[in-house]
Amino acid sequence: MARELWKGNEAIAEAAIKAGCRFFFGYPITPQNEIPEYMSLRLPQEGGCFLQAESEVAAINMVYGAAGAGARVMTSSSSPGISLKQEGISYIAGAELPCVVVNIVRGGPGLGGIQPAQSDYFQATKGGGHGDYHLVVLAPDSIQEAVNLVQEAFDIADAYRNPVMILGDGMIGQMMEPVEFVGVPKRQLPEKTWATTGLRGRENHNIINSLFIDPAVCETHNQRLFKKYAEIEKNEIKVEEYNLEGAEIVFAAYGTVSRIVKNAIKALEKEGIKAGLIRPITLWPFPKANFLKAADMPSVKAFMSVEMSMGQMVEDVELSVKGKKPVYFYGRTGGMIPTPKAIVEEAKKILGGAK
Amino acid sequence: MAVVFEKTKGLTEKPTHYCPGCTHGIIHRLVAESLEELGLLDKAVGVAPVGCAVFAYDYFSCDMQEAAHGRAPACATGIKRVHPDSAVFTYQGDGDLASIGAAEIVHAAMRGEKVTTIFVNNAIYGMTGGQMAPTTLVGQKATTAPLGRDENHCGMPLRISEMLATIPKAVFVERVSVHDVPNILKAKKAIKKAFEIQMKGLGFTIVEVLSTCPTNWGKTPVEALKWLKENMVPYYPVQNFRTPEEVK
Numbered sequence: 078m079a080r081e082l083w084k085g086n087e088a089i090a091e092a093a094i095k096a097g098c099r100f101f102f103g104y105p106i107t108p109q110n111e112i113p114e115y116m117s118l119r120l121p122q123e124g125g126c127f128l129q130a131e132s133e134v135a136a137i138n139m140v141y142g143a144a145g146a147g148a149r150v151m152t153s154s155s156s157p158g159i160s161l162k163q164e165g166i167s168y169i170a171g172a173e174l175p176c177v178v179v180n181i182v183r184g185g186p187g188l189g190g191i192q193p194a195q196s197d198y199f200q201a202t203k204g205g206g207h208g209d210y211h212l213v214v215l216a217p218d219s220i221q222e223a224v225n226l227v228q229e230a231f232d233i234a235d236a237y238r239n240p241v242m243i244l245g246d247g248m249i250g251q252m253m254e255p256v257e258f259v260g261v262p263k264r265q266l267p268e269k270t271w272a273t274t275g276l277r278g279r280e281n282h283n284i285i286n287s288l289f290i291d292p293a294v295c296e297t298h299n300q301r302l303f304k305k306y307a308e309i310e311k312n313e314i315k316v317e318e319y320n321l322e323g324a325e326i327v328f329a330a331y332g333t334v335s336r337i338v339k340n341a342i343k344a345l346e347k348e349g350i351k352a353g354l355i356r357p358i359t360l361w362p363f364p365k366a367n368f369l370k371a372a373d374m375p376s377v378k379a380f381m382s383v384e385m386s387m388g389q390m391v392e393d394v395e396l397s398v399k400g401k402k403p404v405y406f407y408g409r410t411g412g413m414i415p416t417p418k419a420i421v422e423e424a425k426k427i428l429g430g431a432k
Numbered sequence: 433m434a435v436v437f438e439k440t441k442g443l444t445e446k447p448t449h450y451c452p453g454c455t456h457g458i459i460h461r462l463v464a465e466s467l468e469e470l471g472l473l474d475k476a477v478g479v480a481p482v483g484c485a486v487f488a489y490d491y492f493s494c495d496m497q498e499a500a501h502g503r504a505p506a507c508a509t510g511i512k513r514v515h516p517d518s519a520v521f522t523y524q525g526d527g528d529l530a531s532i533g534a535a536e537i538v539h540a541a542m543r544g545e546k547v548t549t550i551f552v553n554n555a556i557y558g559m560t561g562g563q564m565a566p567t568t569l570v571g572q573k574a575t576t577a578p579l580g581r582d583e584n585h586c587g588m589p590l591r592i593s594e595m596l597a598t599i600p601k602a603v604f605v606e607r608v609s610v611h612d613v614p615n616i617l618k619a620k621k622a623i624k625k626a627f628e629i630q631m632k633g634l635g636f637t638i639v640e641v642l643s644t645c646p647t648n649w650g651k652t653p654v655e656a657l658k659w660l661k662e663n664m665v666p667y668y669p670v671q672n673f674r675t676p677e678e679v680k
């Protein structure tokens with residue numbers, strides 16, 4: 078297939094359909110409206126079902142029902158809507174249902190704004206809803222990568238019976254880029270023998286549930302979930318290392334910010350300063366080992382996390398670096414976007430101070 | 433020896449956790465018998481609520497999901513849209529359906545979701561220990577209305593069947609009671625009819641069942657049945673509110 082120009086939100090929706098997603102439940106919110114709009118036209122053409130729910134609360138519980146019934150299902154929203162979905166996401170994680178949730182992040186807190194932001198990092202990676210659980214969180218830096226990750230997200234969800242979140246900032250949703258819908262390698266997936274399809278000749282009834290009233294059983298359930306999370310941490314980390322060789326400063330950035338940082342790295346190079354980047358593609362599981370390894374490089378004097386937030390991922394960078402090198406932060410928030418120039422200046426300040 | 437009564441295959445062997453004299457058990461049986469008699473057990477998927485019936489997934493022998501508080505109609509929507517030929521039902525209390533889940537039930541009805549809701553109205557939050565529900569009667573005592581419900585402070589009890597009957601796609605709406613045998617038989621008939629209408633694909637169906645909570649009403653099981661009849665039935669009339677022309 079040739080490269081075509083696609084708007085991010087629509088590309089994400091088409092990628093989901095190509096991955097076999099046939100059910101979508103959502104509620105309008107900017108800047109992700111093109112996803113439900115696209116789905117409302119395309120899913121019926123594919124024999125699927127799009128429903129506009131009465132709220133994000135209802136939408137995520139429709140996802141629960143459909144995922145529990147064995148379907149490939151997706152929902153999308155933006156920050157305030159994702160907050161409402163947290164109840165359902167916690168139940169979905171507890172009941173171990175596979176589904177994909179897209180968050181095209183906008184500025185917060187509260188109603189915040191409608192411009193791109195990365196201030197939902199904590200909510201996405203540290204739980205978000207109640208209880209001990211993890212989503213797999215995938216953060217694309219381009220529309221092409223978004224398209225690939227969305228397709229893989231459904232396989233990851235099915236492989237582990239776990240919800241997967243696509244965390245895209247507003248730019249990923251709104252900009253247009255050339256895209257090729259290349260097929261992502263399909264995984265060997267277990268059959269959904271647990272789904273509530275109606276017995277249809279099966280002897281024992283299937284139950285989709287997150288209630289474990291006996292504390293000992295509830296603890297065992299949690300321990301089992303964490304064994305699964307350990308498997309995911311072992312198998313599913315995705316990360317890009319860029320220009321690390323001989324770097325004095327290592328940036329940490331994800332999503333579209335990483336592209337701005339790459340420009341800053343080129344500008345620094347012109348001034349004779351070697352800088353590199355570690356770009357987590359999976360925000361959970363977080364590529365801790367890559368940061369630790371970089372911290373042990375003699376050339377590296379400092380780390381700097383650059384985010385469209387007041388400083389969220391920087392905490393994971395600090396934890397990963399284990400105090401071996403100083404970790405700095407630079408961010409813009411509320412829909413403001415860091416410039417390469419500002420990043421260069423911050424980096425020079427740090428390196429000047431670190432001498 | 434002739435068999436006079438047999439336990440329905442729609443229920444599992446698991447002993448229920450309901451208090452002695454609670455009518456949740458009767459309602460479970462009516463739902464399970466209806467599914468069995470209509471030959472629907474093999475393609476039924478039920479959704480349990482948050483409330484005293486939270487463990488209903490262990491008691492019904494068909495496939496079951498357990499939903500978040502009030503969200504059963506949304507879950508049922510997801511299930512039915514994936515398996516349109518299945519018989520999907522929600523089993524919800526009055527706190528679950530009429531309070532926290534008010535939006536979900538109204539919109540499931542508005543869309544005409546082809547599911548059946550069994551709405552167990554006992555005018556109280558049973559599971560959490562007897563707090564006021566939106567359906568608690570004026571003057572009725574609850575742990576959060578210790579002097580009785582004051583309509584000037586927290587309004588009048590919500591009549592869900594009457595409200596849903598104004599929604600065109602809520603094609604079958606009936607309120608029944610289980611306080612004596614004739615009413616139990618009528619309740620069974622209504623539940624069966626609701627499932628039949630669901631399987632005909634005509635729209636959303638709901639049966640509101642007036643039910644007792646002897647424990648939180650502070651009454652013996654027999655007193656509770658009498659209290660239901662004398663206090664709930666006058667405010668919540670037992671009647672059919674809508675039946676589709678096709679099945680009249």
Ligand SMILES: Cc1ncc(C[n+]2csc(CCOP(=O)(O)OP(=O)(O)O)c2C)c(N)n1
Pocket residue numbers: 482483484485501524525526527528529552554556557558559560565
């Ligand atoms: C989000 C949420 N809020 C509150 C609760 C606590 N809670 C559990 S059961 C219940 C009330 C159930 O009452 P009802 O629906 O009338 O069912 P009954 O027990 O009377 O059958 C409440 C408030 C909960 N589990 N989840």
Ligand code: SF4
Pocket residue numbers: 449450451453454455456484554558559644645646647648
């Ligand atoms: S608390 Fe009330 S509703 Fe719940 S099982 Fe006991 S009697 Fe029934």
Ligand SMILES: [Mg+2]
Pocket residue numbers: 483525526527552553554555556557558565
């Ligand atoms: Mg109740």
